[in-house]
Amino acid sequence: MLTTDYVPGAPDWVDLGSRDVATAAAFYTALLGWEYQPGGPESGGYGTFRLAGQTVAAIGPLQDENARPAWTVYFETADADATTAAVQQAGGSLRFGPMDVADQGRLAGYTDPGGAEFAVWQPGGTKGLDRVGAGALCWTELYTVDAEQAKRFYTTVFSWDTQDMPLPGGAGTYTVVSRAGGGPEGSHGGLMQLATDMLPEGTSYWQPYFAVIDTDASVAAATARGATVLMPGTDVEGVGRIALLRDPEGAYFAVLQPAESMS
Numbered sequence: 706m707l708t709t710d711y712v713p714g715a716p717d718w719v720d721l722g723s724r725d726v727a728t729a730a731a732f733y734t735a736l737l738g739w740e741y742q743p744g745g746p747e748s749g750g751y752g753t754f755r756l757a758g759q760t761v762a763a764i765g766p767l768q769d770e771n772a773r774p775a776w777t778v779y780f781e782t783a784d785a786d787a788t789t790a791a792v793q794q795a796g797g798s799l800r801f802g803p804m805d806v807a808d809q810g811r812l813a814g815y816t817d818p819g820g821a822e823f824a825v826w827q828p829g830g831t832k833g834l835d836r837v838g839a840g841a842l843c844w845t846e847l848y849t850v851d852a853e854q855a856k857r858f859y860t861t862v863f864s865w866d867t868q869d870m871p872l873p874g875g876a877g878t879y880t881v882v883s884r885a886g887g888g889p890e891g892s893h894g895g896l897m898q899l900a901t902d903m904l905p906e907g908t909s910y911w912q913p914y915f916a917v918i919d920t921d922a923s924v925a926a927a928t929a930r931g932a933t934v935l936m937p938g939t940d941v942e943g944v945g946r947i948a949l950l951r952d953p954e955g956a957y958f959a960v961l962q963p964a965e966s967m968s
Contacts, residue, residue: 717833759835
Protein backbone atom coordinates (compact mmCIF):
# COMPACT_ATOMS: atom_id res chain seq x y z
CA MET A 706 0.00 0.00 0.00
CA LEU A 707 1.22 3.47 -0.81
CA THR A 708 1.39 5.86 2.11
CA THR A 709 2.73 9.34 2.72
CA ASP A 710 4.97 7.91 5.44
CA TYR A 711 7.78 7.91 2.91
CA VAL A 712 10.85 5.72 3.26
CA PRO A 713 13.79 5.23 0.86
CA GLY A 714 12.73 3.23 -2.19
CA ALA A 715 9.01 4.08 -1.94
CA PRO A 716 7.21 6.20 -4.56
CA ASP A 717 7.01 9.77 -3.27
CA TRP A 718 6.22 11.92 -6.34
CA VAL A 719 4.79 11.67 -9.84
CA ASP A 720 4.73 14.23 -12.62
CA LEU A 721 3.68 14.57 -16.23
CA GLY A 722 5.89 15.99 -18.96
CA SER A 723 3.66 17.64 -21.57
CA ARG A 724 3.94 19.56 -24.83
CA ASP A 725 0.83 21.57 -23.92
CA VAL A 726 0.57 21.94 -20.15
CA ALA A 727 -2.70 23.89 -20.13
CA THR A 728 -4.52 21.36 -22.34
CA ALA A 729 -3.12 18.35 -20.47
CA ALA A 730 -4.01 19.92 -17.13
CA ALA A 731 -7.57 20.47 -18.34
CA PHE A 732 -7.83 16.78 -19.31
CA TYR A 733 -6.75 15.47 -15.91
CA THR A 734 -8.70 17.97 -13.84
CA ALA A 735 -11.88 17.06 -15.72
CA LEU A 736 -11.16 13.33 -15.47
CA LEU A 737 -9.98 13.00 -11.88
CA GLY A 738 -11.57 15.97 -10.17
CA TRP A 739 -8.21 17.58 -9.46
CA GLU A 740 -7.45 21.29 -9.37
CA TYR A 741 -4.49 22.66 -11.30
CA GLN A 742 -2.25 25.22 -9.63
CA PRO A 743 0.33 26.81 -11.96
CA GLY A 744 3.70 27.66 -10.50
CA GLY A 745 5.06 31.18 -10.39
CA PRO A 746 7.33 32.77 -13.01
CA GLU A 747 10.35 31.07 -11.47
CA SER A 748 8.83 27.59 -11.90
CA GLY A 749 9.52 27.30 -15.63
CA GLY A 750 5.92 26.29 -16.28
CA TYR A 751 5.90 23.56 -13.60
CA GLY A 752 2.68 23.33 -11.59
CA THR A 753 0.82 20.97 -9.30
CA PHE A 754 -2.45 19.08 -9.24
CA ARG A 755 -4.38 19.22 -5.97
CA LEU A 756 -7.33 17.44 -4.44
CA ALA A 757 -8.98 18.88 -1.34
CA GLY A 758 -6.02 21.23 -1.02
CA GLN A 759 -3.45 18.42 -1.08
CA THR A 760 -0.82 17.88 -3.78
CA VAL A 761 -1.48 14.66 -5.69
CA ALA A 762 0.74 15.08 -8.80
CA ALA A 763 2.60 17.67 -10.85
CA ILE A 764 2.98 18.72 -14.47
CA GLY A 765 5.49 20.67 -16.49
CA PRO A 766 6.67 21.27 -20.07
CA LEU A 767 8.97 18.76 -21.72
CA GLN A 768 12.58 19.90 -21.55
CA ASP A 769 13.67 17.95 -24.64
CA GLU A 770 11.85 18.60 -27.92
CA ASN A 771 12.45 14.97 -28.91
CA ALA A 772 10.95 13.55 -25.71
CA ARG A 773 7.46 12.09 -25.72
CA PRO A 774 4.81 13.12 -23.17
CA ALA A 775 4.98 10.74 -20.22
CA TRP A 776 4.34 10.33 -16.53
CA THR A 777 7.47 9.92 -14.40
CA VAL A 778 7.44 8.04 -11.11
CA TYR A 779 9.87 9.27 -8.43
CA PHE A 780 11.19 7.09 -5.61
CA GLU A 781 12.49 8.45 -2.34
CA THR A 782 16.20 8.50 -1.68
CA ALA A 783 18.20 9.69 1.29
CA ASP A 784 21.09 10.61 -1.03
CA ALA A 785 20.53 11.35 -4.72
CA ASP A 786 24.25 11.32 -5.43
CA ALA A 787 24.73 7.87 -3.90
CA THR A 788 21.68 6.57 -5.78
CA THR A 789 23.12 7.93 -9.01
CA ALA A 790 26.31 5.99 -8.45
CA ALA A 791 24.29 2.85 -7.62
CA VAL A 792 22.17 3.22 -10.77
CA GLN A 793 25.21 3.53 -13.00
CA GLN A 794 27.04 0.65 -11.33
CA ALA A 795 23.93 -1.54 -11.80
CA GLY A 796 23.74 -0.82 -15.54
CA GLY A 797 21.37 2.13 -15.66
CA SER A 798 22.11 5.56 -17.11
CA LEU A 799 21.73 9.14 -15.89
CA ARG A 800 19.30 11.41 -17.75
CA PHE A 801 19.58 14.52 -15.59
CA GLY A 802 20.89 15.73 -12.24
CA PRO A 803 21.47 15.26 -9.44
CA MET A 804 20.33 18.83 -8.88
CA ASP A 805 18.86 20.92 -6.09
CA VAL A 806 15.38 22.41 -6.40
CA ALA A 807 15.88 25.50 -4.24
CA ASP A 808 15.50 24.29 -0.65
CA GLN A 809 12.71 21.86 -1.51
CA GLY A 810 14.86 18.81 -2.27
CA ARG A 811 17.28 17.19 -4.68
CA LEU A 812 16.35 15.13 -7.73
CA ALA A 813 17.85 13.01 -10.48
CA GLY A 814 16.43 11.11 -13.43
CA TYR A 815 17.54 7.80 -14.91
CA THR A 816 16.90 5.12 -17.51
CA ASP A 817 17.01 1.51 -16.33
CA PRO A 818 18.77 -1.23 -18.35
CA GLY A 819 15.50 -2.12 -20.09
CA GLY A 820 14.85 1.45 -21.24
CA ALA A 821 12.29 2.54 -18.61
CA GLU A 822 12.68 6.07 -17.27
CA PHE A 823 12.26 6.90 -13.59
CA ALA A 824 13.53 9.45 -11.07
CA VAL A 825 14.37 9.95 -7.41
CA TRP A 826 13.52 12.68 -4.94
CA GLN A 827 15.66 13.47 -1.92
CA PRO A 828 13.31 15.39 0.39
CA GLY A 829 14.04 18.86 1.64
CA GLY A 830 11.24 21.33 2.28
CA THR A 831 8.94 19.17 0.14
CA LYS A 832 8.67 15.67 1.59
CA GLY A 833 6.65 14.26 -1.30
CA LEU A 834 3.03 14.11 -2.40
CA ASP A 835 0.58 15.26 0.27
CA ARG A 836 -1.92 12.58 -0.67
CA VAL A 837 -1.86 9.07 -2.11
CA GLY A 838 -4.66 6.51 -2.37
CA ALA A 839 -8.24 7.68 -2.93
CA GLY A 840 -8.38 10.10 -5.84
CA ALA A 841 -4.60 10.04 -6.22
CA LEU A 842 -1.60 7.82 -6.97
CA CYS A 843 -2.34 4.35 -5.63
CA TRP A 844 0.08 1.98 -7.40
CA THR A 845 3.07 1.98 -9.75
CA GLU A 846 3.78 -0.62 -12.40
CA LEU A 847 6.71 -1.41 -14.67
CA TYR A 848 6.18 -3.12 -18.01
CA THR A 849 9.56 -4.49 -18.95
CA VAL A 850 11.22 -6.45 -21.73
CA ASP A 851 13.28 -8.39 -19.15
CA ALA A 852 11.73 -9.00 -15.73
CA GLU A 853 14.73 -10.79 -14.23
CA GLN A 854 17.05 -7.98 -15.26
CA ALA A 855 14.63 -5.42 -13.83
CA LYS A 856 14.40 -7.26 -10.50
CA ARG A 857 18.17 -7.41 -10.20
CA PHE A 858 18.55 -3.74 -11.05
CA TYR A 859 15.90 -2.32 -8.72
CA THR A 860 16.73 -4.58 -5.79
CA THR A 861 20.35 -3.48 -6.14
CA VAL A 862 19.46 0.22 -6.31
CA PHE A 863 16.59 0.36 -3.79
CA SER A 864 16.90 -2.91 -1.80
CA TRP A 865 13.30 -3.77 -2.70
CA ASP A 866 11.72 -7.04 -1.66
CA THR A 867 10.06 -8.96 -4.50
CA GLN A 868 7.39 -11.65 -4.63
CA ASP A 869 6.51 -13.51 -7.84
CA MET A 870 2.88 -14.42 -8.43
CA PRO A 871 1.52 -16.52 -11.33
CA LEU A 872 -0.93 -14.72 -13.60
CA PRO A 873 -4.30 -16.39 -14.29
CA GLY A 874 -4.39 -18.88 -17.13
CA GLY A 875 -0.64 -19.32 -17.26
CA ALA A 876 -0.23 -15.86 -18.76
CA GLY A 877 3.13 -15.35 -17.07
CA THR A 878 4.37 -13.95 -13.78
CA TYR A 879 3.63 -10.75 -11.95
CA THR A 880 6.21 -9.51 -9.45
CA VAL A 881 5.03 -7.43 -6.50
CA VAL A 882 7.68 -5.03 -5.18
CA SER A 883 7.87 -3.71 -1.62
CA ARG A 884 10.11 -1.48 0.41
CA ALA A 885 12.89 -3.36 2.16
CA GLY A 886 11.48 -5.38 5.03
CA GLY A 887 7.99 -4.00 4.44
CA GLY A 888 6.29 -7.30 3.62
CA PRO A 889 2.94 -7.36 1.78
CA GLU A 890 1.76 -4.24 3.62
CA GLY A 891 4.80 -2.41 2.29
CA SER A 892 4.08 -3.20 -1.36
CA HIS A 893 3.91 -0.19 -3.66
CA GLY A 894 4.11 -1.57 -7.18
CA GLY A 895 4.65 -4.41 -9.55
CA LEU A 896 6.55 -5.40 -12.64
CA MET A 897 5.61 -7.63 -15.51
CA GLN A 898 7.49 -8.84 -18.56
CA LEU A 899 5.95 -8.18 -21.95
CA ALA A 900 7.19 -8.95 -25.44
CA THR A 901 8.47 -5.92 -27.33
CA ASP A 902 5.54 -6.03 -29.76
CA MET A 903 3.12 -5.80 -26.81
CA LEU A 904 4.69 -2.59 -25.52
CA PRO A 905 3.12 0.49 -27.12
CA GLU A 906 6.49 2.14 -27.81
CA GLY A 907 8.45 -1.11 -27.97
CA THR A 908 10.35 -0.27 -24.80
CA SER A 909 9.93 -0.68 -21.04
CA TYR A 910 8.11 2.00 -19.06
CA TRP A 911 6.75 2.87 -15.62
CA GLN A 912 3.05 3.64 -15.33
CA PRO A 913 1.13 5.31 -12.49
CA TYR A 914 -2.28 4.10 -11.31
CA PHE A 915 -4.80 6.60 -9.99
CA ALA A 916 -7.63 5.48 -7.71
CA VAL A 917 -11.13 6.31 -8.98
CA ILE A 918 -14.67 5.74 -7.78
CA ASP A 919 -15.86 4.03 -10.98
CA THR A 920 -13.41 2.63 -13.55
CA ASP A 921 -15.92 2.29 -16.38
CA ALA A 922 -17.20 5.83 -15.90
CA SER A 923 -13.62 7.09 -15.87
CA VAL A 924 -12.83 5.24 -19.09
CA ALA A 925 -15.90 6.73 -20.75
CA ALA A 926 -14.95 10.22 -19.57
CA ALA A 927 -11.35 9.78 -20.72
CA THR A 928 -12.27 8.57 -24.21
CA ALA A 929 -14.82 11.37 -24.57
CA ARG A 930 -11.91 13.75 -24.00
CA GLY A 931 -9.64 12.11 -26.57
CA ALA A 932 -7.90 9.33 -24.63
CA THR A 933 -7.25 5.86 -26.06
CA VAL A 934 -8.13 2.64 -24.24
CA LEU A 935 -5.25 0.14 -24.13
CA MET A 936 -7.07 -2.27 -21.83
CA PRO A 937 -10.76 -1.82 -20.97
CA GLY A 938 -12.11 -2.16 -17.46
CA THR A 939 -10.99 -5.55 -16.12
CA ASP A 940 -11.64 -7.10 -12.72
CA VAL A 941 -8.58 -8.34 -10.83
CA GLU A 942 -9.48 -10.55 -7.89
CA GLY A 943 -8.61 -9.00 -4.57
CA VAL A 944 -7.41 -5.78 -6.24
CA GLY A 945 -10.33 -4.15 -8.01
CA ARG A 946 -11.25 -3.04 -11.51
CA ILE A 947 -8.46 -1.58 -13.63
CA ALA A 948 -8.11 -0.01 -17.05
CA LEU A 949 -5.05 1.09 -19.00
CA LEU A 950 -5.21 4.32 -20.98
CA ARG A 951 -3.20 6.69 -23.16
CA ASP A 952 -4.02 10.36 -22.77
CA PRO A 953 -4.58 12.64 -25.79
CA GLU A 954 -0.86 13.52 -25.95
CA GLY A 955 0.24 9.89 -25.71
CA ALA A 956 1.19 9.56 -22.02
CA TYR A 957 0.31 6.20 -20.43
CA PHE A 958 -1.58 5.89 -17.16
CA ALA A 959 -4.06 3.57 -15.47
CA VAL A 960 -7.10 3.87 -13.24
CA LEU A 961 -8.11 1.54 -10.43
CA GLN A 962 -11.43 1.17 -8.66
CA PRO A 963 -10.34 -0.61 -5.46
CA ALA A 964 -12.04 -3.88 -4.63
CA GLU A 965 -13.27 -2.60 -1.25
CA SER A 966 -15.27 0.12 -3.00
CA MET A 967 -17.00 -2.42 -5.28
CA SER A 968 -18.70 -4.48 -2.56
